[in-house]
Amino acid sequence: xxxxxxxxxxxxxxxxxxxxxxxxxxxxxxxxxxxxxxxxxxxxxxxxxxxxxxxxxxxxxxxxxxxxxxxxxxxxxxxxxxxxxxxxxxxxxxxxxxxxxxxxxxxxxxxxxxxxxxxxxxxxxxxxxxxxxxxxxxxxxxxxxxxxxxxxxxxxxxxxxxxxxxxxxxxxxxxxxxxxxxxxxxxxxxxxxxxxxxxxxxxxxxxxxxxxxxxxxxxxxxxxxxxxxxxxxxxxxxxxxxxxxxxxxxxxxxxxxxxxxxxxxxxxxxxxxxx
Amino acid sequence: xxxxxxxxxxxxxxxxxxxxxxxxxxxxxxxxxxxxxxxxxxxxxxxxxxxxxxxxxxxxxxxxxxxxxxxxxxxxxxxxxxxxxxxxxxxxxxxxxxxxxxxxxxxxxxxxxxxxxxxxxxxxxxxxxxxxxxxxxxxxxxxxxxxxxxxxxxxxxxxxxxxxxxxxxxxxxxxxxxxxxxxxxxxxxxxxxxxxxxxxxxxxxxxxxxxxxxxxxxxxxxxxxxxxxxxxxxxxxxxxxxxxxxxxxxxxxxxxxxxxxxxxxxxxxxxxxxxxxxxxxxxxxxxxxxxxxxxxxxxxxxxxxx
Numbered sequence: 001x002x003x004x005x006x007x008x009x010x011x012x013x014x015x016x017x018x019x020x021x022x023x024x025x026x027x028x029x030x031x032x033x034x035x036x037x038x039x040x041x042x043x044x045x046x047x048x049x050x051x052x053x054x055x056x057x058x059x060x061x062x063x064x065x066x067x068x069x070x071x072x073x074x075x076x077x078x079x080x081x082x083x084x085x086x087x088x089x090x091x092x093x094x095x096x097x098x099x100x101x102x103x104x105x106x107x108x109x110x111x112x113x114x115x116x117x118x119x120x121x122x123x124x125x126x127x128x129x130x131x132x133x134x135x136x137x138x139x140x141x142x143x144x145x146x147x148x149x150x151x152x153x154x155x156x157x158x159x160x161x162x163x164x165x166x167x168x169x170x171x172x173x174x175x176x177x178x179x180x181x182x183x184x185x186x187x188x189x190x191x192x193x194x195x196x197x198x199x200x201x202x203x204x205x206x207x208x209x210x211x212x213x214x215x216x217x218x219x220x221x222x223x224x225x226x227x228x229x230x231x232x233x234x235x236x237x238x239x240x241x242x243x244x245x246x247x248x249x250x251x252x253x254x255x256x257x258x259x260x261x262x263x264x265x266x267x268x269x270x271x272x273x274x275x
Numbered sequence: 276x277x278x279x280x281x282x283x284x285x286x287x288x289x290x291x292x293x294x295x296x297x298x299x300x301x302x303x304x305x306x307x308x309x310x311x312x313x314x315x316x317x318x319x320x321x322x323x324x325x326x327x328x329x330x331x332x333x334x335x336x337x338x339x340x341x342x343x344x345x346x347x348x349x350x351x352x353x354x355x356x357x358x359x360x361x362x363x364x365x366x367x368x369x370x371x372x373x374x375x376x377x378x379x380x381x382x383x384x385x386x387x388x389x390x391x392x393x394x395x396x397x398x399x400x401x402x403x404x405x406x407x408x409x410x411x412x413x414x415x416x417x418x419x420x421x422x423x424x425x426x427x428x429x430x431x432x433x434x435x436x437x438x439x440x441x442x443x444x445x446x447x448x449x450x451x452x453x454x455x456x457x458x459x460x461x462x463x464x465x466x467x468x469x470x471x472x473x474x475x476x477x478x479x480x481x482x483x484x485x486x487x488x489x490x491x492x493x494x495x496x497x498x499x500x501x502x503x504x505x506x507x508x509x510x511x512x513x514x515x516x517x518x519x520x521x522x523x524x525x526x527x528x529x530x531x532x533x534x535x536x537x538x539x540x541x542x543x544x545x546x547x548x549x550x551x552x553x554x555x556x557x558x559x560x561x562x563x564x565x566x567x568x569x570x571x572x573x574x575x576x577x578x579x580x581x
Contacts, residue, residue, distance in 0.1 A: 006378045010367075017366040017403075085362040089419070092326050092356040093379045094348035274289075275328045 003095045007103025008110065015073075015111045024069055024111065028119025031061055036123040050132040051124065055145050058120055059225040062149045063218050067156040067181055070112060074160025075177040077104050078270055080170050088275055098267045101165075105157060105263065112153040120146055145225050151255045155217045156180075158262035165269040188216045214250075217258040224251040277340070279304050279427050279458045280325055285334030287320055287482075294320040296482040297334070302458050304426065307449065309469040310462040311569055312479035318462040319359055321479070322429045325460075326356055339426060352380060355425035359432045361416035365405030369396055369415050372404055376419045386422065393448065394418045395441060409436040417445065421452075428452060430461040434468065446472055466565040476565065478572045486572045490565060497571045499563035500535035505548055506557035507532065514554045519547065 015021045035057040078101070081087040090100060124142055128134060163176045192212060196204060204212075213219040278301035287295040295317045302308055310318050323329045324336055327343025336343055339350040363372050373387045391400045394414040399407065404415065413436045420428060428449070434442050449459050449472070463469050469476070470490055478486040478493075486493055507515045507530050515532050516524060522544060524534040536544050541560075548555050563571075 003379065006375065010375050013371065014364055014366045084364075085358065085360060086364060088328065088358050089356070089361060089363075089416075090379075091328055092351065092354070092358070093376065094351040095379055096348070275323060 003099040004103040004106060007095070007100055008105075008107035011104055011107025012110055015107070020073060021111050021114060024115035025118050027069075028065070028115050029122045031065070032058055032120050032123035033126060035061060036127055050127055051134045051138040051142055054123060054127060055138075055142055056226060058123065059145055059149075059222065062116075062145075062152060063222060064185060066112070066116070066149055066153045067185055067218065069115075070108075070153045070156035071160045071177040071181055073108050073111065074157040075164050075173045076170060077101075077108070077161055078164040078266070078273075079167055079173045080164070082275070083170055091275065097271050101161060101263075101267050101270055105154075105161065108157050109150070109154055112157070113150045116146060116149050116153065120149070141225075148221055148224050148252070148255065151252070151259070152217060152221045155255060155258040155262075156184075158259050158266065161266040162262040162269065165266040165273065184216055184218050189219065192219075214254045217255055220251050220254045220258075224248060224255075276303060278302055278337075279339055280460070281335070281337035282321075282325070283335040283337075285321075285324060285331045285336060287317075287324060287329065288332045293482050295324065295331075298479075298482075298484045299334075300477060300484065300487060302427075302460060304456045304458050305453060306475055307453050307459045307461070307473050308475045308477060309466075309473035309565075310460060310477050310479065311466060311469070311565070312462075313481075313573075315481070316479040317482040318479055319431055320482075322356070322431055322460070322462070325427075325429060326351070326354065352423065353426040355420035355422065355428040355430075357416045357420040357428075357430045357433050361412060363404045363412065363415060365403060368401050368403055369407070369411075370400040372415065373418055373422075377422055380423045382423045390418045390421060393421070395444070410438060410441070413437055414441065417448075421448065424452070424455070424457075426457050428457055428459045428461075430459070432463055433461055434463060434465060442468070466569055470565040476568075478569060480573050486568075490568070493568050493572075494538070494563055497563065497568055498537065499567055499571055500537055501541050501563065502561045503534045503536060503541070503544055503548070504559040504561070505532045505534070505555045506530055506559075507554050508556060511554040518553055519544070 012021075032054075036054050078087070081090070087100075091097065124134075159180055160173075160177055163173050163180070167173045167176065196209075213223055280302035282298060282300050284297050284299050285295055286293065286297055298317070298321065310321065312318050320329070324331055325338055325343060327336075327338065327345070330344045339353055341350045343350060367375070369391065370387060373391060374384055377384060377387055388397075388400075391397050394417050396411060396414050396418065399411060404412065407415065413433070417430075417433065420430065430449075434445060437445060449461075453459050461469070461473075473490070475489055476486070476493060477484060486496070488496065504527070505515060509530055512526050512529055512532060516526065519532070519534060522534055522536065522540075524532055527533050534544060545558070545560070547553065548558055
């Protein structure tokens with residue numbers, strides 16, 4: 001346990017030193033603030049709760065950005081250290097390979113969580129300072145959005161490790177990471193949409209659609225956040241989608257599984273790797 | 276006394292390549308052993324096997340009494356390793372890097388400062404490792420290998436990139452550790468440098484152990500001749516050749532004669548060269564050095580296997 005924390009601490013230290021933490025936090029804060037104020041313009045003062053609009057826009061931002069950031073920091077974790085030769089020395093110490101991997105995971109997740117919390121938190125804070133009235137339900141939904149965003153980041157950190165533990169070269173890892181991002185963030189939904197249009201509701205039932213949404217962590221995240229409450233689903237246009245068949249617990253469990261399975265597989269791949 | 280490192284008929288194959296072929300040896304505490312061989316002779320692979328970074332294809336290894344690849348790490352607590360071409364994360368400072376490794380070995384942070392001083396890095400301790408020269412990185416590598424006064428030190432080409440002054444202090448540090456009962460295994464290409472320091476030499480060639488013993492032992496086994504060079508006055512080279520008639524000798528130039536003699540005839544030749552009336556003004560004696568021994572054992576092996 002101590003070894004994991006030692007490695008995690010070093011990852012955070014490195015992240016602070018090479019400005020990863022700063023860059024990610026600033027990027028997320030800047031985009032979140034922009035969306036908050038541009039996004040609230042069209043709604044004006046009419047009825048809609050201001051923070052709910054922010055949640056919807058930030059959730060969409062998360063789906064594009066957080067997987068990308070997570071893959072960027074994680075795809076290099078194993079193969080990069082091997083190529084630079086630092087892994088050889090580290091593994092000659094009294095530390096297990098799974099501890100190295102888990103330590104890196106904790107460290108990388110801490111960086112991502114910090115950036116998300118501060119970046120998005122800044123947006124909510126700014127909104128509150130403008131005097132918008134925000135009720136308790138909105139705050140809860142906002143907290144859930146941040147929590148699930150971090151969970152989505154964890155999914156892609158784990159996927160990045162899996163790639164990193166399997167390939168021989170850093171370039172390959174980067175290529176596959178970009179491919180993963182394209183598939184999960186863009187192509188999968190496009191293909192799903194295309195299939196639905198062609199199918200015209202003939203064979204793809206609501207149950208199948210729910211299952212298909214769970215097969216992509218970004219979709220599980222989307223459903224979780226954009227249809228979390230009646231007011232949210234109204235704004236996001238997600239009213240009446242997969243909501244009825246997928247409970248919040250199932251969605252979160254899916255995301256957790258999307259973290260655990262790739263992480264375990266990457267630990268397995270790493271433990272079998274020859275140095 | 277039980278060996279700190281026990282290698283028993285170890286074979287390591289990478290695909291079709293046999294990197295280590297049925298090698299056995301025991302290393303004791305208080306020994307300095309030189310591991311000598313070409314690139315690709317299996318030195319680095321052997322070290323990785325001893326640490327447990329890779330598993331042997333067959334055979335057994337013990338490091339401080341435990342199987343190094345079995346995931347028991349008590350042995351590694353007492354192990355120092357300096358890999359060939361050591362590298363560190365460029366973003367952290369030397370002090371932070373060493374503190375990280377100290378934590379992994381459960382050493383107190385107070386050991387970091389003195390250790391940096393010992394390898395001559397106290398000035399650069401708070402600079403990023405990315406700004407270090409090759410020699411400085413090597414020194415940092417050495418510092419981390421010395422953490423926690425290790426019982427077994429494995430050093431892969433440790434002196435590359437070190438200047439002569441530092442090299443000397445480096446060997447002094449190793450000698451201190453050896454006196455304290457540690458086992459020091461180092462590989463190097465700088466054979467003449469190892470000759471004076473290593474009590475024992477293991478010569479590897481293409482994954483096979485071809486020789487193992489003290490430099491003195493190996494000289495005995497190899498039966499390499501000692502070279503004696505005699506300087507004569509100008510024009511007296513022929514007189515000198517006649518003086519040593521019956522001993523194989525050849526003139527190198529107009530005033531230098533080289534005689535190669537077996538160990539047991541060395542004194543006889545020297546007496547003759549220094550006796551009254553010998554046409555000799557100077558004598559140089561060169562026993563076979565580690566380079567010669569190394570070349571001899573490699574040739575030997577090559578001749579045998581081809």
